[in-house]
Amino acid sequence: MxxxxxxxxLPTWVYxxxxxxxxxxxxxxxxxxxxxxxxxxxxxxxxxxxxxxxxEVYAEFGPGLITLDGQRxxxxxxxxxxxxxxxxRVGRQLKPLRPEVLGIANLLDFPPPGxxxxxxxxxxxxxxxxxxxxxxxxxxxxxxxxxxxxxxxxYKEPCRVRVNLGRRVRGRGIAVFDPSTERYVEVPxxxxxxxxxxxxxxxxxxxxxxxxxxxxxxx
Amino acid sequence: xxxxxxxxxxARDVMPTKIAVRVSPxxxxxxxxxxxxxxxxxxAQGRKRVRGTLTAAGPDGWELAPASQRFELDSDGLPxxxxxxxSATPLADADLLTEQTLTFVGQTDKAGGGGVxxxxxxxxxxxxxxxxxVVLALDAGPPGSPVLEGYAVLTPDTTWDPTRGYGxxxxxxxxxxxxxxxxxxxxxxxxxxxxxxxxxxxxxxxxAYVLTGDPQFTSSHTVVYLDGSRVAETDxxxxxxxxxxxxxxxxxxxxxxxxxxxxxxxxxxxxxxLGALVVT
Numbered sequence: 001m002x003x004x005x006x007x008x009x010l011p012t013w014v015y016x017x018x019x020x021x022x023x024x025x026x027x028x029x030x031x032x033x034x035x036x037x038x039x040x041x042x043x044x045x046x047x048x049x050x051x052x053x054x055x056e057v058y059a060e061f062g063p064g065l066i067t068l069d070g071q072r073x074x075x076x077x078x079x080x081x082x083x084x085x086x087x088x089r090v091g092r093q094l095k096p097l098r099p100e101v102l103g104i105a106n107l108l109d110f111p112p113p114g115x116x117x118x119x120x121x122x123x124x125x126x127x128x129x130x131x132x133x134x135x136x137x138x139x140x141x142x143x144x145x146x147x148x149x150x151x152x153x154x155y156k157e158p159c160r161v162r163v164n165l166g167r168r169v170r171g172r173g174i175a176v177f178d179p180s181t182e183r184y185v186e187v188p189x190x191x192x193x194x195x196x197x198x199x200x201x202x203x204x205x206x207x208x209x210x211x212x213x214x215x216x217x218x219x
Numbered sequence: 220x221x222x223x224x225x226x227x228x229x230a231r232d233v234m235p236t237k238i239a240v241r242v243s244p245x246x247x248x249x250x251x252x253x254x255x256x257x258x259x260x261x262x263a264q265g266r267k268r269v270r271g272t273l274t275a276a277g278p279d280g281w282e283l284a285p286a287s288q289r290f291e292l293d294s295d296g297l298p299x300x301x302x303x304x305x306s307a308t309p310l311a312d313a314d315l316l317t318e319q320t321l322t323f324v325g326q327t328d329k330a331g332g333g334g335v336x337x338x339x340x341x342x343x344x345x346x347x348x349x350x351x352x353v354v355l356a357l358d359a360g361p362p363g364s365p366v367l368e369g370y371a372v373l374t375p376d377t378t379w380d381p382t383r384g385y386g387x388x389x390x391x392x393x394x395x396x397x398x399x400x401x402x403x404x405x406x407x408x409x410x411x412x413x414x415x416x417x418x419x420x421x422x423x424x425x426x427a428y429v430l431t432g433d434p435q436f437t438s439s440h441t442v443v444y445l446d447g448s449r450v451a452e453t454d455x456x457x458x459x460x461x462x463x464x465x466x467x468x469x470x471x472x473x474x475x476x477x478x479x480x481x482x483x484x485x486x487x488x489x490x491x492x493l494g495a496l497v498v499t
Contacts, residue, residue, distance in 0.1 A: 108239035108262035108298050117298065126296050128234045128264065 013046030020062025029078030034155035034201035043099030097137035129161035236265035271327035280313030309346035360406025361394035384419035432462030
């Protein structure tokens with residue numbers, strides 16, 4: 001889906017599982033957040049819950065976010081918290097950005113289908129620590145910035161990871177998105193290094209000032 | 220990690236080495252005296268080359284070779300993997316029908332930057348009889364499905380033959396190959412109608428073992444009748460992937476004789492299942 005969307009320059013949407021059935025167990029709030037953040041890493045521009053209300057037609061369906069008789073479930077409150085305090089806010093940042101490079105770093109196993117292994121480039125040179133998904137974004141009218149979304153690959157435990165940035169990233173002005181204020185906050189030194197701690201299933205969005213190609217080649 | 224440089228303490232930016240060990244298969248039924256290869260995959264991530272030692276250990280009565288071997292992986296900062304093989308053999312004194320554990324431990328060398336990293340993986344193994352040590356060893360399943368080393372084939376087409384000494388009498392059963400687990404457990408014969416398996420039993424007293432269960436589905440009760448008596452049965456419905464050995468005695472008398480094992484299914488879907496039969 002990501003590849004098709006990028007090829008034809010079409011936004012992709014996804015619906016995340018928020019129900020129970022005979023074949024699918026009920027996701028935890030962390031798994032709900034994980035599905036959303038992994039979708040953001042893959043460049044999705046629309047995220048829906050499947051299902052919001054509990055379908056009446058299928059006996060094997062358990063509750064969605066809202067039960068059949070209209071009661072709010074624990075997942076409803078989890079979704080509300082995610083939507084209000086993270087997704088809506090980071091979504092405003094990511095929506096105008098174009099997905100670029102995606103990869104899973106530090107995973108000591110074969111990557112799942114559709115998720116390539118992280119490969120160093122001019123923006124992200126190296127990573128170590130716990131497994132994370134590194135997803136880069138660009139914005140055509142802001143060529144002096146690159147964005148990096150770092151997603152905890154685990155929906156069971158927090159993670160710690162180091163990301164050493166590449167040669168096209170400037171040392172000054174690297175900033176992390178603060179969803180509470182919806183502003184970017186400059187990352188303290190050391191420069192060009194991100195030491196990141198993420199809660200279970202959580203993600204962080206970084207804005208990286210970069211040297212333009214022209215500037216770099218003229219030296 | 221710190222180091223001295225011109226009198227100043229300088230923080231060294233060293234990527235810690237980490238490894239992960241995986242083994243395949245993770246469980247196996249193996250006849251005594253028969254070797255099987257386990258593939259051990261070592262994943263490593265370190266600044267440069269990751270060197271270390273892979274060791275394999277098992278319970279008494281099991282031989283693992285090599286017990287220790289070196290590994291070397293060119294990580295260069297990214298996760299890389301290498302596959303190493305270990306041959307495991309249950310010897311003549313290996314405990315029968317008891318699941319035991321083979322342990323594979325990978326540990327990096329101290330040298331090489333980033334310190335020592337270690338990880339391990341285990342495989343569950345169960346020793347069964349060598350076909351050469353018993354009166355009869357049958358592995359049941361559809362024609363063409365894998366057979367445990369040395370065991371004779373028992374398919375629905377195996378009708379009674381006095382020369383061969385075993386086979387079905389009356390309506391033949393059905394058979395399935397689930398294509399998971401080892402040759403003994405992956406496939407079996409089964410039926411809702413009673414099945415009669417005739418055996419030529421040599422003189423003396425023998426112990427019989429019937430393997431029943433299904434890798435993927437819940438099994439009904441399997442009941443065995445011998446000489447008109449109910450001699451063995453499962454004591455609970457076996458879940459998917461759960462197996463049981465039903466055991467009973469067969470009297471061969473002074474001259475040996477022919478006996479009929481009658482298999483019946485009860486409860487649940489009322490299918491009996493037979494994966495293997497061993498007569499000692």
